[in-house]
Amino acid sequence: MLATGNQERDAMAEVPVNGKVLRWAREIRGLDLNSAATLLDVSPSELYAYESGEKKPLVGFLRTMSAKYQINFTSLLMPEPLPVEKLPTDHRNRFGKKKLSLDTLVAIEEVREALDAFKDISDAKRSIVPRPKLGRATLKEDPEEVAARERKKFGVSLELQKSWRTQGKARIEWRKLIEQRGIFTYMIALPLDELSGFSLFRDGLAAICVNDREFTDGAKIFTLFHEYCHLLLRKTGISDENNKNHVERFCNQFAASLLIPKGHLANAISAYLGDIDTPHEFSDPDVKHLSKSFLVSNRAMALRLQETGLAPSGFYERRTAPWDVPSEPRPISSTSQPSPVRMRIKRLGRLHTATVLEAVNRKAINSFDASQLIGLRPEIFPKIEAALG
Amino acid sequence: MKRPRSLPLFRSTEPDVFLFDTSAWLSIDFLPNRDEVWATVRRLIESGRLFTCQQVVTELRDDPIYETRIKPFEKALLAGDRSNDMEHLMAVGRITHDFPAMSKARGAKTPADQYVVALAKEEGYVVVADETTNKRKNRKIPGVCEQLKIRCITLKEFVAQAKREDSSA
Numbered sequence: 001m002l003a004t005g006n007q008e009r010d011a012m013a014e015v016p017v018n019g020k021v022l023r024w025a026r027e028i029r030g031l032d033l034n035s036a037a038t039l040l041d042v043s044p045s046e047l048y049a050y051e052s053g054e055k056k057p058l059v060g061f062l063r064t065m066s067a068k069y070q071i072n073f074t075s076l077l078m079p080e081p082l083p084v085e086k087l088p089t090d091h092r093n094r095f096g097k098k099k100l101s102l103d104t105l106v107a108i109e110e111v112r113e114a115l116d117a118f119k120d121i122s123d124a125k126r127s128i129v130p131r132p133k134l135g136r137a138t139l140k141e142d143p144e145e146v147a148a149r150e151r152k153k154f155g156v157s158l159e160l161q162k163s164w165r166t167q168g169k170a171r172i173e174w175r176k177l178i179e180q181r182g183i184f185t186y187m188i189a190l191p192l193d194e195l196s197g198f199s200l201f202r203d204g205l206a207a208i209c210v211n212d213r214e215f216t217d218g219a220k221i222f223t224l225f226h227e228y229c230h231l232l233l234r235k236t237g238i239s240d241e242n243n244k245n246h247v248e249r250f251c252n253q254f255a256a257s258l259l260i261p262k263g264h265l266a267n268a269i270s271a272y273l274g275d276i277d278t279p280h281e282f283s284d285p286d287v288k289h290l291s292k293s294f295l296v297s298n299r300a301m302a303l304r305l306q307e308t309g310l311a312p313s314g315f316y317e318r319r320t321a322p323w324d325v326p327s328e329p330r331p332i333s334s335t336s337q338p339s340p341v342r343m344r345i346k347r348l349g350r351l352h353t354a355t356v357l358e359a360v361n362r363k364a365i366n367s368f369d370a371s372q373l374i375g376l377r378p379e380i381f382p383k384i385e386a387a388l389g
Numbered sequence: 390m391k392r393p394r395s396l397p398l399f400r401s402t403e404p405d406v407f408l409f410d411t412s413a414w415l416s417i418d419f420l421p422n423r424d425e426v427w428a429t430v431r432r433l434i435e436s437g438r439l440f441t442c443q444q445v446v447t448e449l450r451d452d453p454i455y456e457t458r459i460k461p462f463e464k465a466l467l468a469g470d471r472s473n474d475m476e477h478l479m480a481v482g483r484i485t486h487d488f489p490a491m492s493k494a495r496g497a498k499t500p501a502d503q504y505v506v507a508l509a510k511e512e513g514y515v516v517v518a519d520e521t522t523n524k525r526k527n528r529k530i531p532g533v534c535e536q537l538k539i540r541c542i543t544l545k546e547f548v549a550q551a552k553r554e555d556s557s558a
Contacts, residue, residue: 013473013475015475015478015479016475016479017482028495059478066499070497071495071496071497072485072492072493072494072495072496072497072498072499072500073499074478074481074482074484074485074492074494074499074503074504075482075485075489075492075494075495076482077478077479077481077482077485078482078483078485078486078494079479079482079483079486080486082486082489082494082495085495106497109495109496109497110496110497113493113496116490116528119525120525120528120529123524123525363419366411366412366415366416366519367415367452368411368412368415368448368449368452369412371451372498377451378451378452379453
């Protein structure tokens with residue numbers, strides 16, 4: 001489409017912005033000068049000139065900056081930068097504390113904004129937004145006991161767990177159960193060598209975000225419960241499920257214990273391998289067979305075998321080290337792409353989506369705000385309602 | 390052209406000019422007397438007493454009311470818009486800075502709210518926003534307008550005022 005005369009004039013106008021604001025915008029998106037310049041297709045010295053106030057950008061350039069940094073355009077016009085909002089606690093260690101990427105920082109902001117919107121809805125009509133029904137746990141407790149207590153609350157027997165048959169179905173069912181406790185869950189594709197997920201508490205509302213780039217549904221289930229444990233501990237933050245950080249280790253043990261109850265694991269091993277002396281050096285195929293029967297990730301199973309003493313000390317690190325090597329994501333063929341509606345529900349969770357629809361149906365928000373929160377146009381809402389069942 | 394502000398002792402005798410936010414447009418069809426309200430809106434647009442801003446129109450583009458209710462009057466509705474005016478843009482930046490929660494200053498999207506508030510403040514317009522007043526005053530247009538001493542009314546209040554004006558005319 002050709003630009004109109006006004007649009008062209010608009011794009012060519014110099015804007016008396018504060019360079020410090022441009023720098024603030026770059027920094028809150030985790031970009032250094034060189035990577036930001038590459039993103040904007042200018043030289044680092046040109047970008048520095050804008051940020052230092054030597055040169056004034058054109059409106060068109062600011063619009064490009066807003067799009068590339070994924071930041072509100074009018075924020076670039078502010079007279080002064082805003083205070084930098086504290087990021088969630090960083091518990092990562094597995095690949096070192098890699099600088100958080102733009103995608104991750106935007107995802108954290110997206111989840112924060114969603115919780116803020118739900119707080120607004122709750123202030124207008126309290127009954128629309130469920131409050132989290134969460135117990136508490138402390139690091140002094142035994143993660144095995146905490147997991148047994150929580151599993152009981154979820155009311156999932158081993159028979160029910162096995163009846164889900166695939167990890168994909170198990171991921172959907174476990175996620176529903178967590179959402180029934182009033183916790184918003186998100187699945188967003190983020191850099192795999194950066195984090196497995198994060199959790200947030202904000203104004204009495206709780207959210208879990210799982211990295212949707214994790215290779216298996218089993219790994220995503222593990223992250224769901226790992227982050228659930230962060231919420232129980234009231235020690236939320238950014239996770240990579242390393243075993244070096246004591247909070248991460250506790251949450252790992254919790255997730256593995258909840259998904260693979262000890263007694264059931266012992267029975268499964270007897271049925272598969274017969275009587276064996278423990279600790280036993282389980283092979284990769286053993287781990288894979290056992291993880292399949294509990295619909296969990298191999299990593300979760302390896303950890304569980306070690307923590308229960310059924311495998312020797314150091315087994316988890318030995319087994320999982322080769323699995324840590326990042327590999328290219330599998331290509332998705334166009335024929336296997338799910339519908340946009342299903343993709344949005346997967347990303348935002350059923351609780352988020354259903355709460356937004358209820359809010360618009362009960363006129364707590366309008367259709368535009370709802371479409372912003374769901375990311376689909378209002379005329380698609382009936383299809384979303386149908387997909388939610 | 391700026392409208393004269395009312396002086397402390399003397400109220401302006403000029404009729405109010407209304408600036409509609411997205412929420413107001415989207416609420417009209419939920420009113421029982423919606424046909425009557427649309428007729429009032431149309432009359433006020435034609436008499437140059439009802440405007441909106443470009444960003445609100447952009448937000449409404451995906452809604453069915455755009456084609457039927459907005460597009461035919463778009464030029465008249467945007468006669469008061471100042472989106473291409475640098476002074477106005479910087480004013481929008483100031484509102485974004487002073488009310489980051491309403492403006493979603495750290496977010497990826499650019500809402501229309503800060504444009505509406507800045508335009509109303511500069512031009513002395515009355516904001517029509519059908520948003521529930523939030524307990525957290527900085528998050529929604531009515532709370533921000535209150536702090537900036539901009540008159541902000543709901544759609545129902547707008548309808549009542551238009552009726553009063555009609556009956557006294």
